[in-house]
Amino acid sequence: xxxxxxxxxxxxxxxxxxxxxxxxxxxxxxxxxxxxxxxxxxxxxxxxxxxxxxxxxxxxxxxxxxxxxxxxxxxxxxxxxxxxxxxxxxxxxxxxxxxxxxxxxxxxxxxxxxxxxxxxxxxxxxxxxxxxxxxxxxxxxxxxxxxxxxxxxxxxxxxxxxxxxxxxxxxxxxxxxxxxxxxxxxxxxxxxxxxxxxxxxxxxxxxxxxxxxxxxxxxxxxxxxxxxxxxxxxxxxxxxxxxxxxxxxxxxxxxxxxxxxxxxxxxxxxxxxxxxxxxxxxxxxxxxxxxxxxxxxxxxxxxx
Amino acid sequence: xxxxxxxxxxxxxxxxxxxxxxxxxxxxxxxxxxxxxxxxxxxxxxxxxxxxxxxxxxxxxxxx
Numbered sequence: 001x002x003x004x005x006x007x008x009x010x011x012x013x014x015x016x017x018x019x020x021x022x023x024x025x026x027x028x029x030x031x032x033x034x035x036x037x038x039x040x041x042x043x044x045x046x047x048x049x050x051x052x053x054x055x056x057x058x059x060x061x062x063x064x065x066x067x068x069x070x071x072x073x074x075x076x077x078x079x080x081x082x083x084x085x086x087x088x089x090x091x092x093x094x095x096x097x098x099x100x101x102x103x104x105x106x107x108x109x110x111x112x113x114x115x116x117x118x119x120x121x122x123x124x125x126x127x128x129x130x131x132x133x134x135x136x137x138x139x140x141x142x143x144x145x146x147x148x149x150x151x152x153x154x155x156x157x158x159x160x161x162x163x164x165x166x167x168x169x170x171x172x173x174x175x176x177x178x179x180x181x182x183x184x185x186x187x188x189x190x191x192x193x194x195x196x197x198x199x200x201x202x203x204x205x206x207x208x209x210x211x212x213x214x215x216x217x218x219x220x221x222x223x224x225x226x227x228x229x230x231x232x233x234x235x236x237x238x239x240x241x242x243x244x245x246x247x248x249x250x251x252x253x254x255x256x257x258x259x260x261x262x263x264x265x266x267x268x269x270x271x272x273x274x275x276x277x278x279x280x281x282x283x284x285x286x287x288x289x290x291x292x293x294x295x296x297x298x299x300x301x302x303x304x
Numbered sequence: 305x306x307x308x309x310x311x312x313x314x315x316x317x318x319x320x321x322x323x324x325x326x327x328x329x330x331x332x333x334x335x336x337x338x339x340x341x342x343x344x345x346x347x348x349x350x351x352x353x354x355x356x357x358x359x360x361x362x363x364x365x366x367x368x
């Protein structure tokens with residue numbers, strides 16, 4: 001099973017989401033722009049992919065820093081039309097650092113503006129294919145996925161990965177329906193004809209049924225015990241921050257996890273550890289997972 | 305499905321380690337040591353092509 005030749009996936013990592021270039025003679029569409037700090041590389045990759053052809057449109061699956069962080073730089077270079085999910089528009093208008101998960105998680109993105117919005121049920125021409133916009137609340141309340149019935153490709157953003165889905169932060173920040181919404185999103189994907197998923201992170205994959213099964217299992221475990229979700233969310237948020245910084249003195253970790261609101265709030269409300277215990281647990285758990293190493297008094301991101 | 309038809313989706317992990325910054329002198333990413341062409345093309349490479357890229361990386365490590 002192969003992707004249509006007009007779809008080029010630029011597989012990135014965790015700090016930057018994948019960049020998906022949908023080629024068409026009249027101008028390409030880019031889905032998601034990566035993290036702001038990576039914008040120079042993203043621009044170089046995009047230039048390589050476009051081979052001198054115009055970029056007509058930039059579209060986001062949702063507006064988290066790893067998906068929209070390169071928007072401003074790409075607009076600056078290409079002056080392309082920019083479209084975001086309708087639910088994200090007010091957050092972008094007022095640049096809501098909390099709802100966009102920026103300063104509250106020690107993340108950064110350059111402010112940008114958009115030209116128009118799209119929502120559930122809309123049809124979008126991206127590249128040579130027609131895509132249906134499907135609401136995908138959960139990880140981000142306003143996120144969408146894009147489905148091409150003709151090619152049976154799903155651009156899933158962070159709603160479905162080969163192994164799991166993006167951390168459901170909203171459930172812990174006042175939206176107590178977010179896990180339920182995640183279930184609805186997975187149910188909705190399971191009803192689509194999908195041969196290949198292009199996720200926001202990781203390689204494109206077939207075997208959508210097996211991926212859905214893993215996702216539902218994970219969701220069940222969060223619903224059984226909400227502190228599992230809380231632990232997962234702080235690990236994701238902290239390792240993301242460490243990927244950007246690359247390293248942090250071990251002695252600074254307790255103050256850091258006590259200062260960054262997303263980490264401190266989740267700990268206070270769901271985990272109840274002291275800052276020192278919280279910091280020690282995070283470091284040990286991420287070390288066990290191979291995401292960090294201790295070296296010369298520093299906590300160092302391994303990058304994976 | 306033949307083996308060759310499966311190859312593009314076989315699991316060869318990307319060497320990206322999230323540094324994602326080009327070195328202007330070497331024209332290699334400072335993190336994964338790939339060229340722009342290799343990063344842009346990665347997702348569409350066959351498993352054999354991916355292995356060939358990976359095999360070149362150790363020799364590109366900056367000399368201490």
